[in-house]
Amino acid sequence: MDLSIGEVARRSGLSVHTLRFYEREGLFANPVRRLSNGRRIYHEEDLEWLAICTKLRSSGMSLATIRQYIELARQGPGNEQERLQLLRRHEDHVEARIRELRETLEVMRHKVRVYADHVARGEADRLWNPSHSDAARADTHQKCDPPGHA
Amino acid sequence: MDLSIGEVARRSGLSVHTLRFYEREGLFANPVRRLSNGRRIYHEEDLEWLAICTKLRSSGMSLATIRQYIELARQGPGNEQERLQLLRRHEDHVEARIRELRETLEVMRHKVRVYADHVARGEADRLWNPSHSDAARADTHQKCDPPGHA
DNA sequence: TGTTGATCTAGACCCGACTCTAGGTTCTAG
DNA sequence: CTAGAACCTAGAGTCGGGTCTAGATCAACA
Numbered sequence: 001m002d003l004s005i006g007e008v009a010r011r012s013g014l015s016v017h018t019l020r021f022y023e024r025e026g027l028f029a030n031p032v033r034r035l036s037n038g039r040r041i042y043h044e045e046d047l048e049w050l051a052i053c054t055k056l057r058s059s060g061m062s063l064a065t066i067r068q069y070i071e072l073a074r075q076g077p078g079n080e081q082e083r084l085q086l087l088r089r090h091e092d093h094v095e096a097r098i099r100e101l102r103e104t105l106e107v108m109r110h111k112v113r114v115y116a117d118h119v120a121r122g123e124a125d126r127l128w129n130p131s132h133s134d135a136a137r138a139d140t141h142q143k144c145d146p147p148g149h150a
Numbered sequence: 151m152d153l154s155i156g157e158v159a160r161r162s163g164l165s166v167h168t169l170r171f172y173e174r175e176g177l178f179a180n181p182v183r184r185l186s187n188g189r190r191i192y193h194e195e196d197l198e199w200l201a202i203c204t205k206l207r208s209s210g211m212s213l214a215t216i217r218q219y220i221e222l223a224r225q226g227p228g229n230e231q232e233r234l235q236l237l238r239r240h241e242d243h244v245e246a247r248i249r250e251l252r253e254t255l256e257v258m259r260h261k262v263r264v265y266a267d268h269v270a271r272g273e274a275d276r277l278w279n280p281s282h283s284d285a286a287r288a289d290t291h292q293k294c295d296p297p298g299h300a
Numbered sequence: 301t302g303t304t305g306a307t308c309t310a311g312a313c314c315c316g317a318c319t320c321t322a323g324g325t326t327c328t329a330g
Numbered sequence: 331c332t333a334g335a336a337c338c339t340a341g342a343g344t345c346g347g348g349t350c351t352a353g354a355t356c357a358a359c360a
Contacts (some may be wrong), residue, residue, distance in 0.1 A: 006336065016337085017319055025317095037326065038338060059254035063317070080269040087262050094255050098248055104209035105244050112237050119230040156306065166307085167349055175347095187356065188308055213347070 003042040012050040025063055027053065029070050059094050153192040162200040175213055177203065179220050209244050 009016045023032050023040075029049060032040045056066055065086070072083050159166045173182050173190075179199060182190045206216055215236070222233050 004336080015319075018317090020338090021318065039326085040337085055254050055257065057317095059251055059258075080265070084262060084266055084269065087258060087265075091255060091258055091262065094251050094258070098251050098255070101209055101244050101248050101251075104205050105241060105248070107205065108209075108237060108241055108244070112234060112241065115230070115237075116234055119234065154306080155308095165349075168347090170308090171348065184308095189356090190307085207347095 001043060003044075003047070005040050005042070008042045008047060008050070011047055012054070014050065014054070022053075022063075026067050027063060027070065029073055056090070059090070060097060061090055065090070151193060153194075153196070155190050155192065158192045158197060158200070161197055162204070164200065164204070172203075172213075176217050177213060177220065179223055206240070209240070210247060211240055215240070 003011075005016050005019055008014075009019060012019070014022070019040075022028065028046065032042065032046075035041055053066060057063075069083065069086055072079050072086070153161075155166050155169055158164075159169060162169070164172070169190075172178065178196065182192065182196075185191055203216060207213075219233065219236055222229050222236070
């Protein structure tokens, strides 16, 4: 049940380069073992961890933080609170990020709606070609264009 | 009502370095004007745009995309649909990102709950020190630890 | 007048996270 | 026996997004 790096790459979606890179960076819980010929051998557990790892990455956890986490895990029992703390801190970050994105999204949706409206009614000229002198006027129409001052 | 770069930095929260960098990158709708002595002069409109710009950035829009957008705006009226399209594409990205984050968050919350439970009941030993040979056993407890195989 | 502080330009540097190259070994199939 | 695929290491390169430095100019004040 040993897996080659190529196999793991295929199944994890990461490149072999990245797998070696992650190893150098200490992102595997256990030092990756080698065959006598020097080739790496992985196991199902590594794939499971890589899946989690990838999820953490894609939710914005840095490699440094992931490393911290697996270092705690490597130290064995006794630091459960720290591990939980680390995960909860990340939860908080993710939540904050979601709030931030939602807020931006709302603003954007509003602007797009107003714009689309104007465009549809063919009244967009003033809006879409703001100049220094009529910026204030355009403003009252909720423009979100980069203001011009030519 | 002219603003110096320092003033704009103060009010936008960006550094003077970044303002100059953004200018080089073509992220201002209008070429930033200079005083006869070469110093940049900004206006309120620039601050407004920088605020929007910052929001777009913080929602993950790349500088390249922002540049595309202001290039459309610079071309003047006639490409409203393209601008709307660009904004809507970004909306889609942001939505997708929110979904992704929410999903991760759910998974994390679940794992944290299960962990905290185990820790609270003092049963975490097996869970928190998984070894190759008992990984399967630990697995039945929904571990999210990096699996060990020592 | 001279120092302090803000600005200018061009270009180097940094960081995170990969990604790839060069040059060498090893496995596998024909 | 040999070609080609897969692997190895060390280290260089890339990309996005800044960040900073050096050396010069300029304004304002005691």
